[in-house]
Amino acid sequence: MTDVHRDEAVIIGAGLAGLSAAIHLQNQGISVQVIEAQDRVGGRVHSMRQHGSNKEAGGTYIGAGYQSVVGAAKDYAIELIDVTPTLEFFREQELVLNGEIIRQSEWPKHPANPFxxxxxxxxxxxxxxxxxxxxxxxxxxxxxxxxxxxxxxxxxxxxxxxxxxxxxxxxxxxxxxxxxxxxxxxxxxxxxxxxxxxxxxxxxxAKKGIIGFTALNGVQRIPEAMASALKKETHLGKVVKSIEDNGRSIEIRCADGAIYKTPHVICSIPLAALRDVVINPPLGELHSQGIKDIPSQPTTQVFLAHKSKFWESDGLKPSMFTDGVAGMIAAARNGDDPTEVTSFTAWTMGPHARYLDTLPEEAAGKLIIQEIEAIRPSARGQLEFLGLKSWGADPYAKGGWAYFRPGQVTRFCKALRMPHGGIHFCGEHLSIANRGMEGAMESGKQAAQEIINKG
Ligand SMILES: Cc1cc2nc3c(=O)[nH]c(=O)nc-3n(C[C@H](O)[C@H](O)[C@H](O)COP(=O)(O)OP(=O)(O)OC[C@H]3O[C@@H](n4cnc5c(N)ncnc54)[C@H](O)[C@@H]3O)c2cc1C
The missing domain is CATH 1.10.405 (Guanine Nucleotide Dissociation Inhibitor; domain 1)
Incomplete structure (x- = not known):
């Protein structure tokens, strides 16, 4: 039998944008139902708890001025950790061009320096x-x-x-x-x-010298706490296939047959994933074109454990910024001691991420380790593949984040933000004044406000 739900407002997507919209509406006395394609909330905030010490695959860094994210952490008693002491280590990395390690001290006079x-x-x-x-x-x-x-x-x-x-x-x-x-x-x-x-x-x-934070035991705790604060439990596993406004109400149909009927919809689906959803009556020309044309960046992270402090034997910094497929190899410092390296993450974006995504996970992990070993022999046999997260291959993200090609900001930004009858839009790609997690929350609040303003 088809599962039919009737709600005052339905929010599609339980990332920070959708959840922020839901909380805002609920605070105004509007009853909301959040529906989410995956079996977890958080979207692009994803703490990979299975890899230990909460390796973050998505949003991690919370700027000191992220008022909404910091506010949510406070509201739900989630402890934020000051990451300022670890930030200086991000500046400490070796540059690797064409397999050659160039120390920062050598760079100003290096023949490859074109600046x-x-x-x-x-x-x-x-x-x-x-x-x-x-x-x-x-x-x-x-x-x-x-x-x-x-x-x-x-x-x-x-x-x-x-x-x-x-x-x-x-x-x-x-x-x-x-x-x-x-x-x-x-x-x-x-x-x-x-x-x-x-x-x-x-x-x-940045007050009192604190530049930014992350959340103790994983940033995903923030969207999880937001979802728990909603009166109605988030419906997981609801992959929205179509949104149809028939004039009397809006009908949302999911892949599992569930149907939601509501006068107000907030859609927080990332642009590239929204291409798979049928909207009727169709969106305006510019809006549809923007969804079709605005790209999303391939982003893949490979998580590695180390068996020894191999960087002590070659005297180089543990982190490297390379022009090869391994991208940026960042030494994570997630323990109590900010000087201690707890694991490594290879951050790969753009064409290299697209290439990694064509390989089976184990093969991609092996390739990254081989790349690192070729650059610095001291790492041979010292790294272990823990896992991988490809945002490009994630059907509900289809990339790490949206970006605008030349001309697309002026052409599409206004149209993408326009409500379509009772359907309102939000998501990091629609933020106006903030970026990342803070931008996502800003956009969710904005979409909720549009509904509240209707009275
Ligand atoms: C690798 C990486 C690192 C990042 N690092 C930082 C950082 O350090 N600091 C920072 O501020 N930001 C960072 N960001 C950005 C930040 O994580 C995002 O901007 C933010 O989480 C996006 O939130 P959102 O709600 O707009 O989208 P999402 O979190 O993607 O939420 C959208 C939700 O919609 C769901 N969905 C998709 N399709 C459907 C469908 N058909 N039916 C139902 N549900 C659907 C998805 O499953 C998802 O849960 C990072 C992002 C990535 C990928």
Whole structure:
């Protein structure tokens, strides 16, 4: 028999955006039902507890100025850990280009360094970030959507060329393990400027020397606590296939046959996954085109354990930033002592992640270990594959995060945010003033407010 539910509002997706919308509506006296495709809540906040010491596969770092995320942690008595002492270690990594290890002290005078004379001391992993902070025209992050900034909706490549950077400098500043697309040609400079303006605004919130946090025993505890605070339990395993507004009510149909009828829907499905959902009557042309065209970044993480402190025998830093398939190999420090390495995560993004995703998990893990061993022989036999998380292969994310190609910010951002009858949208891709987890919560609250404003 078909399972039919009637609710005042239905929220699709139990990530931070959907849950934040649900809590906001519930606080206004509106009864909400959250439905979620997976067998867990949290979405792209995913603590891989099976690998021990809560290896985070998604959202981890909570900026000191993340008011909504920090507020939720406080509301649900989740202890936040100050990660400031471990942040300095992120700057301590070896640069590896074409298999050659280049120490930070060698970089300013290294023949492969194409940066302008005054910037030669800057490392490739930092350079584009520093440029976007230094040359940022946005006084506040939300200005990225002002029409006065539309001239910056050009490729990040063109933007860096305007600053006089050479082709080689651009390739190195934005060609290695890229966060958005495959090269600086693929991403809008406006997105890069928004990201930099957001991180600068976060720094201003740093009080008492605390820059950021993570959650004790896993960030996933935050969405779990939010879901527990809802009067109605989240329905898990509900893969939404269609959303149909027949004029009298909106009908949501799930793969398992369940049907939800409601006057208000908030849809927090990531854009790339939303392509699999039929919406009727169809969305406006720009809205549908945006869902079809806006890309999501392939992002794959490989979790590794170490059998010995192999970095002590070669005298190099444990972490490495490479232009190879292993991407950024980050030594995690999740214990009580911030100096102690607890495990490793290879962060791979863009084309390398896409390639890793074509391999069986064990083979991908083996490849990453072989890459590391080839770079530094002291690691031979010292690393063990624990597991892997591919966001690109996750059918309910289809990538780590959405990004905007040149021209897409001005073309699509407004249309994507528009409600469609009783269907409202949220998710990290719709945030205006914040990014990451904070952006997701901002967008959820905004969508809830749209419904509340209807009265
Ligand atoms: C590797 C990685 C690292 C990150 N690190 C950080 C960080 O350190 N700090 C930070 O602030 N942010 C970080 N982020 C970003 C942050 O995790 C996300 O921006 C945020 O969690 C997104 O929340 P959301 O609710 O918009 O989307 P999601 O969390 O993806 O929620 C969407 C939900 O919809 C569900 N869904 C999808 N399709 C369907 C369907 N058809 N039917 C029903 N349900 C469906 C999904 O299963 C999911 O639960 C990171 C992200 C990744 C991938």
């Amino acid at each position: 302008p004379e005054n910037d030669k001391a800057l490392m490739p992993w930092n350079y584009s970030r520093i440029l976007t902070v230094r040359e940022n025209p946005l006084k506040r992050p939300e200005e990225w959507l002002d029409s006065s900034q539309a001239h910056n909706d050009i490729s990040f490549y063109a933007w860096m060329r305007q600053l006089g950077l050479s082709e080689d400098a651009i390739n190195l500043a934005y060609g290695i393990n890229v966060s958005f697309g495959s090269s600086a040609h693929d991403v809008s400079a406006l997105l890069m400027l928004f990201r930099a303006a957001f991180s600068s605004s976060q720094r201003k919130h």
